[in-house]
Amino acid sequence: MASVLRSSILRHTRVPISTTLTLNESKLIAVRSMSSYGDVHLDKQEVIGRVLDVVKSFPKVDPSKVTPDVHFQKDLGLDSLDNVEIVMALEDEFKLEIPDKEADKIDSCHLAVEYIDNHPMAG
Amino acid sequence: MSVASVSYLARRAAQKERVRILYRRALKDTLNWAVHRHLFNPDADALREKFEANRNVDDIETIDRMIAAGEATYNKWQHPDPYIVPWAPGGSMVCRNPTPPEGIEIIYDYGREDTA
Numbered sequence: 001m002a003s004v005l006r007s008s009i010l011r012h013t014r015v016p017i018s019t020t021l022t023l024n025e026s027k028l029i030a031v032r033s034m035s036s037y038g039d040v041h042l043d044k045q046e047v048i049g050r051v052l053d054v055v056k057s058f059p060k061v062d063p064s065k066v067t068p069d070v071h072f073q074k075d076l077g078l079d080s081l082d083n084v085e086i087v088m089a090l091e092d093e094f095k096l097e098i099p100d101k102e103a104d105k106i107d108s109c110h111l112a113v114e115y116i117d118n119h120p121m122a123g
Numbered sequence: 124m125s126v127a128s129v130s131y132l133a134r135r136a137a138q139k140e141r142v143r144i145l146y147r148r149a150l151k152d153t154l155n156w157a158v159h160r161h162l163f164n165p166d167a168d169a170l171r172e173k174f175e176a177n178r179n180v181d182d183i184e185t186i187d188r189m190i191a192a193g194e195a196t197y198n199k200w201q202h203p204d205p206y207i208v209p210w211a212p213g214g215s216m217v218c219r220n221p222t223p224p225e226g227i228e229i230i231y232d233y234g235r236e237d238t239a
Contacts (some may be wrong), residue, residue: 025175063168080139080142080143081143081146081171081174081175083143084146084147084150085150088145088147088151090151095208096208097207097208097210097211100147100148103147104140104143104144121208122177122212
């Protein structure tokens with residue numbers, strides 16, 4: 001008896017998989033992504049802000065010269081080893097793991113922002 | 124040796140790239156061994172001094188030998204359990220939660236029965 005009642009109730013309230021709930025005529029999107037791979041992408045302005053903060057806090061850099069277009073070796077007068085240190089600091093900041101060959105090519109703020117922006121796992 | 128031929132410049136450029144990659148790996152290794160920043164910072168400075176001491180060497184064969192020696196030292200000092208970012212190959216979260224196939228969703232209606 002209880003099971004018949006239960007199955008009749010369930011038959012009425014079974015929601016088909018394709019529709020979403022509507023509450024007060026507004027679509028309630030009650031779907032949560034289940035993957036742990038970066039589905040949250042960073043805002044480009046936020047990326048630029050954080051990259052500039054990392055570069056400005058480098059001790060050998062003059063903070064007033066740092067702009068989003070600055071080249072580490074030509075404009076800021078840094079060394080290639082300093083370049084390596086900055087790329088490592090960026091890896092720490094955004095929790096990335098950049099392969100060695102790619103990290104060697106990151107030479108300016110612009111390239112760094114572009115790489116981080118296009119990286120799916122930038123945190 | 125002052126002939127700036129293309130092969131000489133190409134060889135120097137390759138050496139510079141090896142030095143940069145070696146410095147990068149050595150720095151990461153130093154961070155693996157000295158986990159806390161207050162221990163890492165003096166060690167990183169010492170590593171930088173070692174690289175700076177050989178900055179002005181010009182003879183290409185000597186540079187090759189020094190790079191080989193540096194890489195041998197690096198290989199000897201490698202940490203057995205390096206820190207790898209979780210989602211990178213070798214990390215702790217690789218393949219843990221793969222993305223579900225397209226078109227599958229969970230409707231969170233929390234057992235509500237009054238769906239119109």
